[in-house]
Amino acid sequence: MASASASASARRTRRALHLSLGFGMVCGLAAATTAPAAAADPIVKAPTLMTLRLDAPTAYLTFKDNSEPDTLYTITLTEKDNPGYTKIVRQAPGGVPGTGRVATRSATGIKPGVAYCATIRATVHYDYSDLNPYELEDPDTPESNKVCADPVDASKPQSAPTDLSIGPVTGEAKPPSGTSRNYWVAYSNKGADAKGVVLEVWATGPMKLRRPPENGTFSGFTCAAAGASGFRCTGGTVKPAEKGSIPFLISVTGTGNGTIHASITGSGDANTADNASSFDFEAIPRVV
The missing domain is CATH 2.60.40.10 (Immunoglobulins)
Known part of the structure; x- marks a missing residue:
């Protein structure tokens, strides 16, 4: 109902704007009559x-x-x-x-x-x-x-707002079909403690998750498979200036192009512009 009301209000305002403009063109007062209508919308x-x-x-x-x-x-x-x-x-x-x-x-x-x-x-x-x-x-x-x-003080990251980020996803750009390959997802925090962090990785294309990361090994994350080609790690704590990298093992199921996607989220994150990353790959035929 709110959306319909807003839409109707917008239409009413537009009609008012048109009327104001028409009257203003006649009286030479277009600018004076249109501005209040826009501001009231x-x-x-x-x-x-x-x-x-x-x-x-x-x-x-x-x-x-x-x-x-x-x-x-x-x-x-x-x-x-x-x-x-x-x-x-x-x-x-x-x-x-x-x-x-x-x-x-x-x-x-x-x-x-x-x-x-x-x-x-x-x-x-x-x-x-x-x-x-x-x-x-x-x-x-x-x-x-x-x-x-105040500006971020690189020497005192704990004094800055939490800033989680995903670094590059790294691994083989042309993995052979029918093989298993390791890939790594980098993450970091430039600011104050980040608790309850969630890190997700998934792939599109000819890749299937073979084994998720070990629980607790990386910043206290608990990791589990999510779908056939990804995993979800929850409950992590990333301290100020901490950097890490989570490895995961995949099976290359066929040939063709695909992408590995990664994202990180946490409460109080002051900058979400750097919370995602991707890696394009091309699975090629295996040479026996």
């Missing part, structure tokens, strides 16, 4: 900024999207102790489905060792269904709340 709401992580030269923002359909985001960064200094303004892709979803976007150009404050706003697309020769610009939401953060 319930689908044009500012994002809610949740976390900011500064790992120069990149800033990572985690936020809740409150607008639909968003086409892009504009990130504004100012130095915390020198707000009058030149602002850093960057655009990031939109496309977060629906509303209320948590997403991560990044902006480059920050200085190392400098604290910053950030806001983010969305641009919302209007799809005009009525006939109107005067196309209106897509409106921007108001800016989000402001969040400030």
